Each structure stands twice: as structure tokens, then as C-alpha cells.
Amino acid sequence: MTATGKLRVAIFVGGRTAEHSNSIDSGDFVRSSLREAGYEVSVIGISRSGKWLRQADDVPLEFDEGRSEIVTGTPMSVDELDADVAFPVLHGPYGEDGTVQGLLEMIDMPYVGCGVFASAAAKDKVWANRLLEAAGLPVAPWRVLAPGRTPKPIEEFTPPVFVKPARCGGSLGVCIAHTWDELESAVAEARRFDPKVIIEQGMSIRDVECGVLEFAGKDAPVASVAGETIAGTEHEFLSYEAKFFDSSVQLLAPAPLDDALTEKVRTMAVDAFLALGCTGLSRVDMFVTGENSVLVNEVTTMPGFSRVSNFAKMWRASGLEAPDLVDGLVRLALARKAESDLPL
Structure with missing residues (x-):
């Protein structure tokens, strides 16, 4: 807690993921919403290589020229994290998959969102x-294609079929194979994002x-x-x-x-x-x-959290504005931490 009595929330953005830039868009909106709700907010950008970069206050989050990676900030380590609550606004692998959640559990930091198991x-x-x-x-009829396995027609399915990376979001790498002849190229595209692939019956x-x-x-x-x-x-x-x-x-x-x-x-x-x-x-x-x-x-x-994201729009249509939404999530994170600690 700060000297003014405000709770300090640390937002994590970026990350080792193809959804890096989407995370930064989400983080900008969460930062402004938290400040409107009365919190002091710091932002930690995580580069694609995993470097932690503390962001300057009250400035837009900056990318490289190709808008593909956050590049500014002061390098920091996990033991320099000073906050009452963490808000990991991270999308995709190495952030939304239980990895960062496990780290926050290890350092005894309350955090917004799902726990390790549900995230993974x-x-x-x-x-x-x-x-x-x-x-x-x-769920839709599906089969898994394990890493290294050769794609083959699935007897129970009729093309078209959807081919998806198993552990990626935002529809990255998702393709349609309209015929079985297209399956190999569709799997190759999905494997650009994940060696494990899921194939679903199209409908x-x-x-x-x-x-x-x-x-x-x-x-x-x-x-x-x-x-x-x-x-x-x-x-x-x-x-x-x-x-x-x-x-x-x-x-x-x-x-x-x-x-x-x-x-x-x-x-x-x-x-x-x-x-x-x-x-x-x-x-x-x-x-x-x-x-x-x-x-x-x-x-x-951890759905998209920008002003134009569907998650925020649906809750706005339900009567819940963004500052109240993020305030509720922070309060829940603190309550859950108090209730869920395992005895030592």
C-alpha cells in the first residue's frame, strides 16, 4: 500500500507469445481503468525473450518500429516487484497458461485471474x-495430432475440418482444410505456433x-x-x-x-x-x-481487455463499466488469497 493509502497493482503485459501486442493493448486499457477506480498502478513489460522491463508512469506503452515487441523500460527482477496485487494481462503461452501464475504463487503475491491448474x-x-x-x-468432434505425428484423414470426419494449434489463442494458426489433400498444409501452418495440433469437424x-x-x-x-x-x-x-x-x-x-x-x-x-x-x-x-x-x-x-474487446463490451452491455469490473477483480484476488493459502 502506498503512503497515500492506495493499493498498488502491478500489471504484466507483453510476454513470450505471438499475442504480445494484443496484451499491450489490453494492458493500456486495464491501467486506465484501474487508475479511474482509485488504484496506484505500475506496469511491467515482458519482452519476447522474457526480460522484465518496468514501464515509466503516465506514458503510452511503446513498441519497436514493427509494433511487435515492447522495448522500453528499466530492467528489473522478480524480487524487485513491489505491489499489493498482480494483474497479469498476458495472452497465450508463458503468461495465460499457468506459468506466471505459478511464479506469483511461489512469491506469495495475490493475483487477478485463474489459478495455475485452470490456466494450464x-x-x-x-x-x-x-x-x-x-x-x-x-464440444465439437475433435482429434489430437501429437507433435511429430503425420496428419492423415480421419475416418469419422468429413471435410471441411478445422486445424488449430492446441495451445494458442486469438485464432492464430487456425486453418480450414476443405479436402483431405489440404490437411498437411493446414497442419504445417498450425504447427508454426504449436507442435501439438487439434483437428475439429467443420460445421x-x-x-x-x-x-x-x-x-x-x-x-x-x-x-x-x-x-x-x-x-x-x-x-x-x-x-x-x-x-x-x-x-x-x-x-x-x-x-x-x-x-x-x-x-x-x-x-x-x-x-x-x-x-x-x-x-x-x-x-x-x-x-x-x-x-x-x-x-x-x-x-x-485472460480474455482481450481493450476498450474494443468483446469481454469489456459484453459486461458494459450488462451494466458493468470497466473501472467497476477491474475493481471487483482486484478485491476478489485479495479475498481469495486470504482464504486459499495452504498451511505450512
Whole structure:
């Protein structure tokens, strides 16, 4: 706590991940929201090589010329971290996958977001699917292609199929194989991001999602209004380019679903959150099929957090503005730390 009595929150941005720049965009918005909520905020940028760089106060976070990596700041080590709470606004491997969460547990630092297990499980689509299925939640038909294995046609599937890196987010590396002849090149593209690949049966769907939050003092997590992302006909699916670079892609929140389907989507979002052992926050992406069946696509434990990100938009549509959202997450992190320490 500072001399003025304010709690000090340390935000982590960047990271050893292909989603490095998205994390910095999220971190800028979280920093301003926390300050509006009355916190003192420091920002630690993590370079692509893993170097920690303390950022100057009250200046925009700076990239290199290609806007691919944070480059400014004062080098620091973990034992120089001085904060009451950590807020790891990190997307993808080496940040959203339990690694940073484990480090914060080791140094006894309260932090916002899911714990080690849920972060690791949700970031790996193979294990996430296994846990979701074990909890009785439906997912699209899928198979895993282990590192080094040669891709082959799957007898139970009919092209097109989706090919995805197992441990990457933001639709990075996701491809469609329209025929089995295209499978090898699709797997090669996915393996640029992860040697482990997941293959899913393609189907006609609507992309819907919910934000899920826990609140200190409440017994159960709460889902936001449902959202539906609409992409133009030039996009076969919600690719990385469509999500982050096409301004015509829009989120409808609330989603244009009937009451029964809306309740089904919101309930499944909370069920998926609980099935993976999530805490704090997550965004649950789902598919609605032509028969109005709902399938869980994935659970993102640190969703995009910029002003234009779907997570913030869905909670705004639910009546929760960003300063109140981040304030609730910090308060929950402190309460959870007080309740969850294991005896020594």
C-alpha cells in the first residue's frame, strides 16, 4: 500500500507469445481503468525473450518500429516487484497458461485471474476438451495430432475440418482444410505456433460467447449477456485477421437469440467456467448449430481487455463499466488469497 493509502497493482503485459501486442493493448486499457477506480498502478513489460522491463508512469506503452515487441523500460527482477496485487494481462503461452501464475504463487503475491491448474488446462484445447466432456458439456468432434505425428484423414470426419494449434489463442494458426489433400498444409501452418495440433469437424455455426465473473462475497459466478460475433462473407471463419484487423466485424450484445437459447448459452458458460476450475474471470466461446444445439468452443482465462474487446463490451452491455469490473477483480484476488493459502 502506498503512503497515500492506495493499493498498488502491478500489471504484466507483453510476454513470450505471438499475442504480445494484443496484451499491450489490453494492458493500456486495464491501467486506465484501474487508475479511474482509485488504484496506484505500475506496469511491467515482458519482452519476447522474457526480460522484465518496468514501464515509466503516465506514458503510452511503446513498441519497436514493427509494433511487435515492447522495448522500453528499466530492467528489473522478480524480487524487485513491489505491489499489493498482480494483474497479469498476458495472452497465450508463458503468461495465460499457468506459468506466471505459478511464479506469483511461489512469491506469495495475490493475483487477478485463474489459478495455475485452470490456466494450464484451459490454454491446452486437448485437456480442456477432456475436462469439459467429463463434466457432460458438449464440444465439437475433435482429434489430437501429437507433435511429430503425420496428419492423415480421419475416418469419422468429413471435410471441411478445422486445424488449430492446441495451445494458442486469438485464432492464430487456425486453418480450414476443405479436402483431405489440404490437411498437411493446414497442419504445417498450425504447427508454426504449436507442435501439438487439434483437428475439429467443420460445421455450420453461429459464434456466441459470454463473459464470466466471480464477485467477492457471492457464492456463484455470473455470466454476462450473451454476445454474437458477425463477420462478413469474405471471412470463412473468425480468423486472427478478422478479429483484430477488420473493423466491419461486429459484436451484437445482447445476441439476437430467443430467451430459452440465451439462458442455455449463459448457463453453459458458467458450467464450463466451473468445469475447468476457473476463478476470477474468463470468456467462454460457444457454437450454436443450425439445430440450436450449443457446443463449448474454448475457455479463455485472460480474455482481450481493450476498450474494443468483446469481454469489456459484453459486461458494459450488462451494466458493468470497466473501472467497476477491474475493481471487483482486484478485491476478489485479495479475498481469495486470504482464504486459499495452504498451511505450512
